[in-house]
Amino acid sequence: MHLSSPARTEQIEPMIEKHLTTTEVxxxxxxxxxxxxxxxxxxxxxxxxxxTPxxxxxxLSELEKWIAAREAATTRGGIL
Incomplete structure (x- = not known):
């Protein structure tokens, strides 16, 4: 059995991003x-x-971008 080296794991981890379900969002x-x-x-x-189908x-990064864009598009009074 071959175990992953720490360097290999460090390369993979940044590529894995948190995904949220509709319920979580x-x-x-x-x-x-x-x-x-x-x-x-x-x-x-x-x-x-x-x-999947x-x-x-x-x-998560796309949700954060969307929230930031909504915030930027909102005037001080909270009206778009």
Missing amino acids: SKLTGIAPGTLRFWRSVDRGPASFAL KRVVYR
Whole structure:
């Protein structure tokens, strides 16, 4: 049996990114899962992709970018 060297593991770890389910994104943002599904169908909201035919996920980095863009687009009064 061959064990991975620490250097090899360090090279792989940065490539692995946290993926969130629709339910997890909903809990983090307060946006209903149904709204997230609707937004996917009309190409709105945070970027997502189908990991398998029945499993949609969101990259944490993409969710953070989307939130930052929403924040930047919002005026001080909270009106877009």
